[in-house]
Amino acid sequence: MVDYILRRNRRDRLEKDERSRLLERVARHAAEAEAQEKAVRAALRGEAAPQQADLWSKLRDIPVNESLMDENLIITATRHDPAHATFDVLRTRLVQTLSDKGWRRVGITSPTRDCGKTFVSVNLAIALSRYENCRTVLMDMDMRNPSVAGVLGLNDVGSMGAFLRGDRRIEDTFCRFAENKLKIGRQLALGLNDKIEPYAAELLQKPETTARIKEVEEKLDANIVLYDLPPALAQDDVIAFSRMYDGVFIVAGGGTTTAHEVREVMRRLGDDVPLLGVILNRAEGQMTEEYGY
Template sequence: MEKLQAAIEHAKNKRATQPTTGSAGVTKEALPQSSEITQNAWAALQPFAPKGKILRKNRILTAENNDDTTYYDMLRTRILQRIRREGWKRIMITSPDSGCGKSTISSNLAMSFARNSEIRTILIDLDLRRPSIGRFFGHQSLESFHDVLRGQETFEDHAVRVGQNLAIATNRTAARHSSELLQSEGAIKMLDDIEQKYQPDIMLFDMPPMLGSDDTHAFMQQVDCAILITAAEDTALENIDSCEKDLAEHLPVLGVVLNKCRYMEQEIGYAY
């Protein structure tokens, strides 16, 4: 376990300091993008306006500030405070098993972040076996983000921009050999290139459930921290405990979110 942890830390340090390589194979220093270059990159993304009816149907409630956004906004603010303090950017959102609502929370968090005009957010669907982010937003992409990871499509041609500061990358179909793809050198470099070009403040990765495959474990070394989503009355306590410990052995856990609570105390919340 100590060797695995050391390998993960080495990979993170390498990702943070590794120089980029140009198309001709010439190595160059990884310099911050200028504000104008970054703005042009975001402006080149295809704009997409989700329909409110579809968002509400899929329980995406944070497009506008209202009573339903309170808990998501509280979670958003706590995440911002922590990642700014630690200098983190890449956040993995996962769950012990299916049906916990991780994709719903990922989508709501992305829209909540997007309401802050000073924050650029990229939401990427990396649940490559059962992708759902596109359906939640009512977006039918012609290709899949796993084609971008394989170098068959460009991020600019695939991703869509919601408003001015939220980019969403979805999958039309499931991916074959998803675990191998997520830990491939090509996919890792592609994500680094996307981060370098678009300079997002936050990258949210909607990952598969931890107990369903090894995809999430394969991708752990590419993120800075994780959020574990659980379902009240459904997720077994031993699964919550084992998954949290598993995550904590590899990377910081921002928190465990208890979702699908049917019974809340009246004192919780500000709205009447």
């Protein structure tokens, strides 16, 4: 974690008291994650491992680039950074909440750009992939500024807009990580995008979009679907798509996001969209959660 924080802050070293506080926080998160993980696994222990739909075998494999993931702060992949324990806690709490509520669709947004929503989306998706009995789908729905493929170092991944309009098949749009030494699970499907859609809100409101999303859920037999959404205050895309997710995380950038901006996002989404939590992606490289189910 110390290296991670220094890289984010471009600092040469941390003071002794800073280092001690950070290590204590990591230890606390790790203990909490382990306890909650045991509870979730106990609940799942009686279930037989689900049979993956045949369509999963048709999804193309993408390589796992360990050094690139480290560089792009995908800390749940390599687990070199103890801060990954925070995502383990987030993963376990999310699975428990979705199970209790009977939900599966989760939007991840932020008030403005550069708050770290894609950082949270990808790290959470990879953490979820390690649950063998849970099929997770992550879709890049920020169609004005798609970024998931770039974080993973992938090019020419195709158009999510074309898929939503019915011009591409699921197996041509979605992919999963190849077998790898990092134990990133094969039950994570990624819907990537590298084509900008200038009329994204209009596309997201179309009945065809609803039908394609439901097709993904059914044919991939998804337990959890994560949507990496655009910043909520930039355009009306998040509102246009709100009927398609059961709850939302708001990622706030430490030192940049104001309380007023978070409240404005909640006001625009309205009472019909449950707030799963506000995740503070702190400038010094820590991540904390405030839950509000």
